[in-house]
Amino acid sequence: MAKVLYIDFERCIGCRACMIGCEECSGHDHLSRMFVDELYPGETVATSPTPCMHCATPACAESCPVQAISVLDGVVLSASHEKCIGCKNCTYACPFGIPRVDETRNLMYKCDLCYDRTSKGRPPMCVSVCPTDTILFLDEEEARHKRNKPVQYVWDFGGTTIETRTVIGIPDKQTHKFGYH
Amino acid sequence: MQQHSQNADFSQRPYEPITREGESLVATHCAFCGMQCGMNIRVDNETMSVLGVEPRYDFPMNGGRLCPKGVSAYRQAEHMERLLKPLIRKNGVLTESSWDEAYDLIVSKIKELQAKHGKDTIGLYSGSSMTNEKCYIMGKFARIGLGTKHIDYNGRYCMSAAATGFNQTVGIDRGSTGPWSDIKFADVLLIAGSNTAECHPLSMPYVWGARDRGAKLIVVDPRQTKTALVADIHLDIRPGTDIALTNGILHVMINEGMVDRAFIDEHTVGYEALEEMTRKYDPATVSEITGVASEKIVEAARLFGRAKNGFVLFARGIEQHSSGSDTVSNYVNLCLTTGKVGRKGAGFATFTGQGNGQGGREHGQKADQLPGYRKIYDPAARAHVASVWGVDESEIPGPGISAYEMLKVLGEEIKMLFLVCSNPMVSAPSVGDVGEYLKKLDFFVCIDMFLSESAELADVVLPSTVWVEDNGTTTNVEGRVIHIKGIDRTPGESKRDWKIVCEIAERLGRGQYFQFNSAEEIFNELRAASKGGIADYSGITYDKIDRMNGVFWPCPSEEHEGTPRLFEDLRFNFPDGKARLLAFEHTGPNEKVDAQYPIILTTGRVVFHYLSGNQTRRIEALRKLCPDPYVEMHPNMAAKHGIGNGEMVKISSRRGSIFVPAKVTQAIREDSLFVPYHWGKQLAINHLTNPALDPKSKIPEFKVCAVKIEKAKKGEIPNGESAVH
Numbered sequence A: 001m002a003k004v005l006y007i008d009f010e011r012c013i014g015c016r017a018c019m020i021g022c023e024e025c026s027g028h029d030h031l032s033r034m035f036v037d038e039l040y041p042g043e044t045v046a047t048s049p050t051p052c053m054h055c056a057t058p059a060c061a062e063s064c065p066v067q068a069i070s071v072l073d074g075v076v077l078s079a080s081h082e083k084c085i086g087c088k089n090c091t092y093a094c095p096f097g098i099p100r101v102d103e104t105r106n107l108m109y110k111c112d113l114c115y116d117r118t119s120k121g122r123p124p125m126c127v128s129v130c131p132t133d134t135i136l137f138l139d140e141e142e143a144r145h146k147r148n149k150p151v152q153y154v155w156d157f158g159g160t161t162i163e164t165r166t167v168i169g170i171p172d173k174q175t176h177k178f179g180y181h
Numbered sequence B: 001m002q003q004h005s006q007n008a009d010f011s012q013r014p015y016e017p018i019t020r021e022g023e024s025l026v027a028t029h030c031a032f033c034g035m036q037c038g039m040n041i042r043v044d045n046e047t048m049s050v051l052g053v054e055p056r057y058d059f060p061m062n063g064g065r066l067c068p069k070g071v072s073a074y075r076q077a078e079h080m081e082r083l084l085k086p087l088i089r090k091n092g093v094l095t096e097s098s099w100d101e102a103y104d105l106i107v108s109k110i111k112e113l114q115a116k117h118g119k120d121t122i123g124l125y126s127g128s129s130m131t132n133e134k135c136y137i138m139g140k141f142a143r144i145g146l147g148t149k150h151i152d153y154n155g156r157y158c159m160s161a162a163a164t165g166f167n168q169t170v171g172i173d174r175g176s177t178g179p180w181s182d183i184k185f186a187d188v189l190l191i192a193g194s195n196t197a198e199c200h201p202l203s204m205p206y207v208w209g210a211r212d213r214g215a216k217l218i219v220v221d222p223r224q225t226k227t228a229l230v231a232d233i234h235l236d237i238r239p240g241t242d243i244a245l246t247n248g249i250l251h252v253m254i255n256e257g258m259v260d261r262a263f264i265d266e267h268t269v270g271y272e273a274l275e276e277m278t279r280k281y282d283p284a285t286v287s288e289i290t291g292v293a294s295e296k297i298v299e300a301a302r303l304f305g306r307a308k309n310g311f312v313l314f315a316r317g318i319e320q321h322s323s324g325s326d327t328v329s330n331y332v333n334l335c336l337t338t339g340k341v342g343r344k345g346a347g348f349a350t351f352t353g354q355g356n357g358q359g360g361r362e363h364g365q366k367a368d369q370l371p372g373y374r375k376i377y378d379p380a381a382r383a384h385v386a387s388v389w390g391v392d393e394s395e396i397p398g399p400g401i402s403a404y405e406m407l408k409v410l411g412e413e414i415k416m417l418f419l420v421c422s423n424p425m426v427s428a429p430s431v432g433d434v435g436e437y438l439k440k441l442d443f444f445v446c447i448d449m450f451l452s453e454s455a456e457l458a459d460v461v462l463p464s465t466v467w468v469e470d471n472g473t474t475t476n477v478e479g480r481v482i483h484i485k486g487i488d489r490t491p492g493e494s495k496r497d498w499k500i501v502c503e504i505a506e507r508l509g510r511g512q513y514f515q516f517n518s519a520e521e522i523f524n525e526l527r528a529a530s531k532g533g534i535a536d537y538s539g540i541t542y543d544k545i546d547r548m549n550g551v552f553w554p555c556p557s558e559e560h561e562g563t564p565r566l567f568e569d570l571r572f573n574f575p576d577g578k579a580r581l582l583a584f585e586h587t588g589p590n591e592k593v594d595a596q597y598p599i600i601l602t603t604g605r606v607v608f609h610y611l612s613g614n615q616t617r618r619i620e621a622l623r624k625l626c627p628d629p630y631v632e633m634h635p636n637m638a639a640k641h642g643i644g645n646g647e648m649v650k651i652s653s654r655r656g657s658i659f660v661p662a663k664v665t666q667a668i669r670e671d672s673l674f675v676p677y678h679w680g681k682q683l684a685i686n687h688l689t690n691p692a693l694d695p696k697s698k699i700p701e702f703k704v705c706a707v708k709i710e711k712a713k714k715g716e717i718p719n720g721e722s723a724v725h
Helices: A017-022 A059-063 A089-093 A125-129 A140-145 B068-076 B099-117 B132-146 B160-170 B180-185 B201-212 B242-255 B261-267 B271-278 B283-290 B294-306 B324-337 B379-389 B403-408 B431-439 B497-507 B519-530 B542-548 B620-625 B635-640
Strands: A003-008 A035-038 A047-050 A100-102 A107-109 A135-139 A151-157 A160-169 B023-029 B038-044 B050-055 B087-090 B093-096 B122-126 B151-153 B188-192 B216-220 B233-235 B310-314 B347-350 B416-420 B443-448 B460-463 B472-475 B480-484 B599-604 B631-633 B648-652 B657-664 B672-676 B690-693 B705-711
Touching: A003 A140, A017 A035, A017 A125, A017 B068, A059 A089, A125 A135, A125 B050, A135 A140, A140 A151, A140 A160, B023 B480, B038 B068, B050 B068, B068 B620, B087 B099, B099 B122, B099 B416, B099 B443, B099 B460, B099 B497, B122 B132, B122 B403, B132 B151, B132 B472, B132 B497, B132 B519, B151 B403, B160 B324, B180 B201, B180 B310, B188 B201, B188 B294, B188 B324, B201 B216, B216 B294, B233 B294, B242 B271, B242 B283, B242 B294, B242 B324, B261 B324, B271 B324, B283 B294, B310 B324, B324 B347, B379 B519, B403 B431, B403 B690, B472 B519, B480 B542, B631 B635, B631 B648, B635 B657
Parallel strands: A003 A160, B122 B151, B122 B416, B188 B216, B188 B310, B216 B233, B310 B347, B416 B443, B443 B460, B599 B672, B631 B657
Antiparallel strands: A003 A135, A035 A047, A100 A107, A151 A160, B023 B038, B038 B050, B087 B093, B087 B460, B472 B480, B599 B705, B631 B672, B648 B657, B648 B705
């Protein structure tokens, strides 16, 4: 069964080990593809990581004028070195703002779920290093159903519905218990 | 990998590391912090250069997980700023020189100054981020290489209060009473003065492990740390009032019948005085002192008191105070009065800050200590160690003085200083004074792999290796002795720290006591020296560590499997087997706020940096994420002083001042400021901190001093921004 990223916001400590760890995957040219954001700066210390959400219908790939972005077993890969023209269409098209462009090489790069590792049966680097298990690598069904909290993998962007393979565990917003609202 | 049953409940994962063509993996441990997480270092087979890091999924403590410091630790190995040749100050400038010239100069200075001022005129100020082998050899080198009583180490600023607190309460100082996996089985966790998430991130899977089983989390901290953010109860304490808070919790537990009288009667002494002491610390009174709402104190006491199993964990936040060791004891009292010790899920621990903060405080680099946690003034201990060293007992000097006290007598009682693996120009309190003390020295030798702020002031700087270029052992936060495997290389002309002191001893005519060809040979002597001591390593071998993924001390014989959990028989390390319930009055910090300096300053770490930052500030990935210090300030305080987010603030204490940008956040108390301490020179918050020492442990009061703030005026800020890098 395909495995996906599951992210439990509450456990993120904002340490950015995932960002630096991402540089360590052999296929990543020492360029990090992870993002970590402060959610309510000045109010609470809550943070969350954002990897590629691996959309079921990826806007990045659809917007690419040269078809440099391919999907392999549900994983949206980084742009092909040969095809990419560095136009940044993908960056603008992505509702999560994930693809980045290496200006020196005019080449887009993004999370490929550490193809170099996952193809060998190892978890991606962000999952391997995350010190708090904020980022897990789970069977898709388990990620969508079996967790102890509500999850989200369908997103509404102004009427456009996007389904993602990356699953987010939603923090307890009702009681505001852990500083999330 | 053969697993031992003691590792069954840890957090290893069932993956093999990935190996790559032309590379080897060195299964070793992180250089930073007492967790000592397992990691694989990727090494090029031909050039021996360090290429990267690969998770070590099968190591029990961290299962391959790493914090940002761990992921990037290897990047110091090939760093362009590494020292590759000895430096000698010539015409005021540190100049590359030969080892022979450096050794000749050092040895001539030792002989000259000792002839003039006596043996004790040389001081050795060492560090706890070294392996057990190096820490051991520093103690031996000082005592019978140099013949001086003056040795102490930077763990004095770190672990000494916990050590003294544990010793006075349970008679043994091992940082944790149980293996880290025990944390998962607690029903309640009380974490005090520890930003666990940032400073020991790899403890969080254990905290979450307990949470997933339904455990409640109580966090005592003046700041909403990442750890406090996810707590059930956050006791947002006013810095320096922990004894009052713990007395208040004890008061409620006693009043509401939540203490375990059977346990107290059988296994402790001193309860009556403790009950008497805590009587006046009712929740309202304690709330007044601590600034914590009284309902929260009562709720925390009930959560902790009613739970069957529970763990109390603490760190420098409660320890770096002029009452640090007593504060430790009072937190331990919470466990002892409720019988929470000696079994899975019940116990207490201190988070070891330095890589080898545990082992480094056991084998003789403390002023009053000999290997195996022996006391230097104990005749039997002296006789044992003298026999291992092959010297007459009278050759071993008596006790010296503590780290900060040593710095204060530089140029007077101590004319020459060896500084090894330490950077007091960042890490000592009141660093402005420390700079003056160092300048008074006749001769100053520093061993380091980078030119630290302290090394910059030395007369001779000797280049050492980075952690992964040597074999050795360290002892982690649990008391587990682990094996640091090194790459067999010494870049440039760098040498391993132990090799350097052995070669100096040779030139001093003391070489017969320092004939070591490997770290393992040193370890084997350490085993013999520690045999029969409290921290008994005699049954631990490198091979056994590798087989068992670490061995917990005490381990008194080769057949012995080590001691993952202390006090299982509920006998504490006193002749009568009973723990001491000691009672303490709240006295507050040494320096209290007043009209002139009305604000409390507290200091600490961030997740991106380690100790004085001499390593982590040089690693670009970490420096980018946290390039400079800042001050955390509550919006109400910011408004009161007309300070906006990001604006430069001048903070002053009686000892010095600093300019840092404001980070306005509700995550801190209204009456306190927080500044991280990892920087030197004009960015060193330790210009402001109070060098008042805890009389028992001699730990300085880093965690609270009185300051005032004002918005920085234009043109007032020296050098604009960061001058460190």
